[in-house]
Each structure stands twice: as C-alpha cells, then as structure tokens.
Amino acid sequence: MTYTLQHTDEKSNARAGLIQTDHGQIETPIFMPVGTVGSVKALSQKDLTEHVKAEIILGNTYHLFLRPGTEILEQAGGLHKFISWDKPMLTDSGGYQVYSLAQNRKITEQGVTFTNHIDGAKHLFTPERVMDIERSIGADIMMVLDECPPYPCDYDYAKKSMHMTHRWAVRCKEHHYSRPPLYGYDQNLFPIIQGGAYKDLRTQSTEFVASLDLPGNAIGGLSVGEPHDIMYELTDLSCQILPKDKPRYLMGVGTPVNLLECISMGVDMFDCVLPTRNARHGLIYTREGIRNMKNKKYENDFTPLDPDSDCLVDQMYSKAYLRHLFKAQEYLAFTIASIHNLHFFLWLVKEARKHIQDNTFASWKAVMVEKLATRL
Template identity: 60%
Template sequence: MQFTLQHTDSATDARAGVITTDHGQIQTPIFMPVGTLGTVKGVHQQELKEQVRAQIILGNTYHLYLRPGMEVMEAAGGLHKFMNWEEPILTDSGGYQVFSLAHRRKITEEGATFASHIDGSKHLFSPESSLAIQRSIGADIVMAFDECPPYPSTHEYAENSMHLTHRWLERCVTYMRDSPPKYGHSQALFPIVQGGSYDDLRKKSCEFIAAQDQPGNAIGGLSVGEPIPDMYRITQLCCDILPKEKPRYLMGVGTPANILECIARGVDMFDCVLPSRNARHGMLYTRQGIINIRNAKWKNDHSAIDDHADAAPTSRLHSKAYLCHLIRCGELLAGQLATLHNLTFYLSLVREARRRILDGTFATWKDAVVPQLEQKR
C-alpha cells in the first residue's frame, strides 16, 4: 500500500491524498460504508459502486469469523470473491465487538475470550488469531488487535489498557512479518491509538504507534460516549503527532458534521454505521439538515427526497411522501432507498470536501455547511 499526500489546506489541517492498494486507488478524505457480514445492508454491490460510488468498504472480523466461517471464506478465495467486490476492503480486528460484549468476555495478556452472541460458544481472539482471520478474509487493510476502553475510564484503567494494546501491537507486527498473505495481494497493517480521554496517554500512544512505522495509523476509542468537544480535542492531538506521510483513520465516526470537523483536523479515512443503520429507521441526512421521514409533515410532500446533482438517482426519482409511506408500512424498499440516499450523501460530502481542499476553499465552505448539516428538519 502506498499513500501520496497531494495537498494540505492552508487554513486548516485538512488533506487530500491517494491511497494505492492492489485492488485500486482510494481518493482521500474518504468515507467507508460498513459491510459487517459481507454486505452493506440493503444495498447491492453494483449500487455501491455505481450509485454510492464507494471506493472501499469494511468487513467485520468477529462476525465473518462466526458466520460463514473461515473454511467457507478460504474456499471462496477471500471476501473480495465471496461477495463479488473487486474494490479495496478494510477489516476491523474484532476488538470493538469484543469490547461491546462486556458481559460475555474476559481479557488477559493472551487475548480476549468471549461467548458468541449467536449460540454462546466460547472463542479466543488474540493478536495472532485476529490477524490470521484477517489473512483468510483477504482485506487490503487489516487492523491490529486492540482493547477499546469504555467511557468513562479511570486514568489507571486507560493506561493499563493502552499498554496492553501496545504489547498486542508488537505481536501483530511480528505476525504480519512472519505470515504471508493468502490470495496473491498485499495487506497493510494499521495500528490503533488508544488512551481513553486522557491527553498524556494519547500522546504516548501516538508516539508508540508512529514508531512502529506501519503503512497507516488509526485513532480508536472515540465515539464511545465522550462529549463531542473531547472527540475533536483528542483527534487534533493525535493528528498533530501521527506521521503526515501516512493515512490517518478515525474509527467509528460519525455524523456528517463530525466528519467535516475531523477532516479539518487532519483525518483521511472514516467509517460509521450511522448512515445505514439510521436509514432503516427513517433518518435521512441532507445538505439542509436531518429529516425524520416518518414524521407526518412529509406524508403529502411530493418533492424529491433529494434533488441535488450528487444525490442518488433513486433520491431524485422518488418523493418524500412515497418514502414516508413505505417506511410507515414497513416495506423493505424503504430501508433500501433510505440507505442508498444516506450513503450516497456521505460519499458526495467527502468528495466535495476533497475538491474544496484542492481548490483552497475548504475552511470557509466547512464553516458555512456544518451548521446546516446539524439542523433538524
């Protein structure tokens, strides 16, 4: 994997660049749709490529390990072939899912033992086994196994957790060095910065992660309940330390406004379940603010869901009244149309951010558009 930094905004730390993988190029800043189980829920791969214009998607190590399992995955030739997606893929390490199973897991130096949410069976994820699974999945970018501390955490807990994540990272680096990829294309390891909401720990973690000299770096442990100003403060602190010549990935963030604010602080890559999960509940993101399409006010509104030039074709073809009707009736098409709309909106937003960075208008544009994005309509 290679990263070319093309331009940095003069008024902010926003960057435009290109990540080159064996499955294609990714223009940054970029948003990555989440495809937990080998599918972005409700969206066909052809729609992802042609309408959403996704350049990279996520697969989930924990969920794919449990279903369909690595025997099936390897027989298919990896996730790219299994789901017929020839663009880049990133896999998380499973660490966040283990974090979310607090009542079902036990963390030791070896790794995390957890009970499956499906059938209660016991499993161990270690740095080595997490990466072995990611080798079998065949993602272009793989994540180091880490512990994500809850918010709030004491300084002592966050520090101990950070050091554990660092020790696990050293094992991840060794495993990646000593094990070959399985499907003939390269895989890049991204370490993950931890440290809770404590600036001193985040600084130490960034310095340790940077010293590993991996192809890219990630900022984890945010968007777990901390106040938004804390998220922005920690993101800025991390971006000030992490190497400028390597891509920076802020994991699990966030709303359209969050994304623009963190682009301004130097982040290149984002993922979040919000656009797809909230779509299924009738929440639409637009340039004029957030729409709850279930509300009665849209019941007889026959204007397009979104008539912006960059909107999904389905958003220009169908009305708010139609989508309101579908989602109130529980029709499957409602979730599909809403998800296509939201993901297309997210991707068009980061594309415009990239254009603004390159032409020197990002700062003024961002300051004008963020308040609009946060309005409730």
C-alpha cells in the same frame, strides 16, 4: 499500499490524498460503508458501486469468523470473491466487540476470550489468531487487535489497557509480516491509538503507534460516549503527532458534522454505521439538514428526495413515496434511505476534497456545519 499527500488546505490541516491498494485507489478524505458480515445492510454490491459510489467497504472480523467462517472464505478465495466486490476493503480486528460485548468476554495478556453470542461457544482471540482470521478474510487493510476502554474510564485502567494494546500490536506486526500473502496481493496492517480520554496517554500511544512504522495509523477508542469537544481535542492531538506521509483513520466516526470537523484536523478515513442505521429508522441527511421521513408533513410532498443530487434514487423517488414505504413497513424504504444516506456521506467527503484542493475548505466547512446539524 502507498499513500500520496496531494494537497493541504491553507487555512486548516485538512488533507487531500490518494491511497493505492492492489484492489484500486481511494481518494481521501473518504467515508467507508460498514459491511459487517460481508453485506452493507439492505444494499447490494451494485447499489454500492452504481448509486452510492463507494470506493472501499468494511468487514467485521469477529462476525465473519463466526459466520460464514474462515474455512468457507478460504475456499471462496477470500471475502472479495465471496461477495463479488473487486474494490478495496478494510477489516477491523474484533477489538470493538471487546468493548461492545463486555458481558461476554474476558481479557488477559494472552488475548480475549469471547462467549459466542450465537450459540454460547467460547473462542480465544489472540493477536496472532486475529491476524490469521484477517489474512483468511483477505482485506487490503487490516487492523491490529486492541482493547477499546469505555468512557468514562479510570486512569490506571486506561493506562494498563493502552500498554497491553501496544504489546498486542507488536505481536500482530511480527506475526502478520512473518508470512506471505494468502491470495497473492498485499494486506496492510494499521495499529490503533488508545489511551481513553487522557491527553498524556493519547500522546504516548500516538508516539508508540507512529514508531511501529506501519502503512497507516488508526485513532481508536473515541465516539464511545465522550462529549464531542473531547473527541475533537484528542483527535487533533493525535493528528499533530502522526506522520504526514501515511493515512489517518478515525474509527467509528460519525455524523456529517463530525466528519467535517475531523477532516479539518487532518483525518483521512472514516467509517460508521450511522448513515445506514438511521436510514432504517427514517432519518436522512441532506445538504440543508436532517429529515425524519416518517413525519406527516411529507405525506403529500411529491418533490424528489434531493433534486440536486447526481444519485438516481434521489431524483427518482419523492419524499411522499418514501414516507409511505416507511409507514407501510416496506423493506424498500430501508434500501432507498440507505442509498441516499451513504451517497450523501460520500458526496460530502468528495466536496470536502474539492474545497481542500481549492483552499476554500475552512470557509465552506463553516457554512456546512451549521446546516448539517439542523433538524428540518
């Protein structure tokens, strides 16, 4: 994997770059749709390529380990072939499940023992085991095993957790790079910055992660309940320290406003379930603000979802029809709204890239942030 920094905005730290993987290139900044179990909910791979125009998607190590399992994935030749996806892919490490499934896990220096949420069976995820699982999945970009502490979090716990995450990262690096690729193409490992909401710990963690000299770096442990101003402050802190010649991935973030604010600090990569999860509840994001498509005011609104969009779905279906589908509880509502939202998120980062290259990002962002937070 290579990363080329192509341009930095003159009035911010926003960056336009290019990531080259063995499955293709990714123009940054980029938003990555989340395909937890090898599927972005309610969408086909054709939807993702033709309508959403996704350049890279995510898979979830924990869930793919449980179903369909690494044996099936290896028989298929990896997740790319299993799901018929020939573009880049990233897998997380299961570390977020350490956070989100707190009632079903135990953390030790050795690793994390999960109680399977499907049938109650126990599984030990060591850093080495996670590397084995991610190798079997076959993503172009892999994440180290980490612990994501909750917010708020006691300083001593955050410090202890951070140092353990660092030790796990070293074990992941040593194990991953001790073996050849499984499917004949490179898999690139990213370490993860932790440290809770404490600036001194975040500084230490960022410096440690940078010292590992891996192909890219991730900022983790944010968007877990902390106020946005704290998230922005800690993201900016890490971006000021991280090397300029490697991609920066802010994990699990976020809203359109979050994306633009963090792009201005120098973040290159984002992922979040928000656009598809909110789509299934009737919320869609537009250039003018957020619409609740279940509202009665759209009952006889026969205008397109977004007449300015180059997405066929946005031009083809009216607001009234989408509202009808939600009220009738038709599954097609989930598909249309999810395509719209993901296309919008991809449009937003592509527009950001254009404005970065034109040195107009800062002024464009100021206008867009005000619009994007508006409830229509």
